[in-house]
Amino acid sequence: MKGIKFFWILFVLFLTNQQLIAQIDSIHNPVLPGFNPDPCIVNVNDDYYIVTSSFEWFPGIPIYHSKDLINWNQIGHVLTRKSQLDMRGIGDSDGIFAPSITYHKGLYYVIFTTVQDGVNWSLKGYPNYIVTARDPKGPWSEPVLVNSLGFDPFLFIDDNEEAYVLFRTFDHRPGKPASAGIGMHSIDLKTFQPIGEPKLIYTGWNRNSAEGPKLLKKDGYYYLFTAEGGTSYEHYEAVARSKSIWGEYERSPQIFYTTRGDSSSSIQKAGHGTVFSTPNGEWYTTHLGSRPLSSLGACPLGRETFIQKVRWNAGAWPVLDNTTGFPEEAVVAPVKATGNKREKELYTFFDSFDSKKIDVSFQTLREPWDKSWLNLERKKGTLALKGRRALGSRFDQSLVVRRLTSLTQTYETALEFDPKDFRHLAGLACYYDTKHFFSLGLTVDDHGDRQLVLTGVDKTYKQLAFKGLEGSEAKVRLKVSFSNKHFQFYFSTKEGEWDKIGPEIQSSILSDDYTDGFTGAMVGLFSQDMLYEREWAYFDYLKVY
Incomplete structure (x- = not known):
């Protein structure tokens, strides 16, 4: 009986060793996922x-x-x-x-x-x-x-x-x-x-x-x-x-x-x-x-x-x-x-914005970031973005993003923002190029009441959903979840409680094949101020999982 038990122990150790050897000896593709x-x-x-x-x-x-x-x-x-x-x-x-x-x-x-x-x-x-x-x-x-x-x-x-x-x-x-x-x-x-x-x-x-x-x-x-x-x-x-x-x-x-x-x-x-x-x-x-x-x-x-x-x-x-x-x-x-291979590090990410230096994985559009519009010191523990031009512009966009690296992936953030005009908008964006992007942002209506607006650009601009926000909660949590062929936006004003906003959106719209482009889907944080370009939005963290 002891001999049989010893045999099984050896067999399990052998299999474990073979699995480790197989893992160590393999390059798992893609080695650099995403764009x-x-x-x-x-x-x-x-x-x-x-x-x-x-x-x-x-x-x-x-x-x-x-x-x-x-x-x-x-x-x-x-x-x-x-x-x-x-x-x-x-x-x-x-x-x-x-x-x-x-x-x-x-x-x-x-x-x-x-x-x-x-x-x-x-x-x-x-x-x-x-x-x-x-x-x-x-x-x-x-x-x-x-x-x-x-x-x-x-x-x-x-x-x-x-x-x-x-x-x-x-x-x-x-x-x-x-x-x-x-x-x-x-x-x-x-x-x-x-x-x-x-x-x-x-x-x-x-x-x-x-x-x-x-x-x-x-x-x-x-x-x-x-x-x-x-x-x-x-x-x-x-x-x-x-x-x-x-x-x-x-x-x-x-x-x-x-x-x-x-x-x-x-x-x-x-x-x-x-x-x-x-x-x-x-x-x-x-x-x-x-x-x-x-x-x-x-x-x-x-x-x-x-x-x-x-x-x-x-x-x-x-x-x-x-x-x-x-x-x-x-x-x-x-x-x-x-x-x-450190698979987890390729597909997950967390930044609490406590550093004075932006993470190497972040990208901006067409120009380097500087403290005049992207600031990690303005409010401790946040990434501050000053509102500038609209997401569809090719100049002065306040957008900071990371590559989407999996067809099943969620991006989450928490936003503090005090919009005073409908031209003020800040939040979370899924972006391919100036003619193909979707964003969930915090703004106000004509009466000054806070609301979330889900907008989309698929060659033409559309407002896909609105949601009025009640109460005095200063912080709004936003997330977007990709699930292969579709992605869905969510919001939360109470920690742990998430509500859908707007329809499921086809992931294919953010692809080379649909846009005739050469890049890939990017997801991240944005701020717009199409009034005086001076309102700041503050993001507590960015979590990718």
Whole structure:
């Protein structure tokens, strides 16, 4: 009997150990949930750094760090000052496109495009800049203009110290292809000034769609990786190679990876990444992908960051290291992975606003925050927001948000606000862009009586619900809960008692697919004063669960 009991104890210990091994040895995707597209990674010794696109959101270019590819922490942003990035008035889903990070001899380089509006894609503004830092946490240098040839730039430094900039090129002339493919020119690594003329080096499999170029040198070949097929469900990553950096590039006989053709996959729109090796010689790739609400449906979380394991086949081409060829939710981690992914930290958050510094995960629109309108010291233990322009403006919006990171997630806050006019409004907002957002705010009616108003903009503005507030309770609690295809607003004037306000709203309205945008759903706090721009709202906390 004792022998049987001892056997079961050993068996349970074995299973527990195997579960721990499985957990430690797995990268769980997405590694960066929510709006984190176009991931570019660099490996320096035992450290990995990822930068992603930020579009119209400020600060620009979030930067994340990991020791094992499993656990990731945001350590800051690359562009934190107005002198580095001024986006006031910039269009929805314009701004920072596809930054790339490179390391060389103690210096980190980030090259990026600030996309500006134009008549069409070939006539938009595409100034490309480089910034540098000794420490990825910053501070980063002032930007140096490199060219204005197109977006998705990449800086490649060869073994002989010669440097090159790659980019998606455009041609605005009638009768010419609007985007013929990938261009490149040499660059002086000290001054960042171009050397010689730009040349077209690759047209891609699908003419007019090759973008996101990344260059890797391995075993005498230059491998050129490109994202093609657009950014939606036909997206894929291609690879070509050449013995000469200028080409001609030979295309791989197969697509590197994609999720098109597999509508059952939980990961869709895969492509646009960076292939890299670990210190132990293992190979991986980052890539963007989206998790739809339904098969090939809308994706409110936007384009997220994933990692896949890579191997090199007999023909010396990179392929995904699995049996399907499709990206997977869990992949084998590097041999020196250190521990379980901190899942809870990716999907939950609490800030009591007791610090004098705003949390690194918060974003504002188009401009840096300053104490004149976002203040953590005005009233102790609160985040104070001075009312400014309406949420639909592209100037001076008092809005501070975080990425939605799960299709089932709740945001909650407590608000103290003394509105005196219907033009005063403060509360909780679910935001995609200036033409797609919903907000629950505290205001007053024409008689000066306090009321909550639920408003929505789905191309046109609508007031969806009103609720008069009785009593003298100064503090109003607000929350919004996402439940896959819908989200619902709530309010409370008595702690622990929540009431619904307004209808369930379709989550799909806050998606790339619905808006034709490139970002993702954001949720947070706002304040408007369309009278004199001087009324302050005070938020006790922000809780995400």
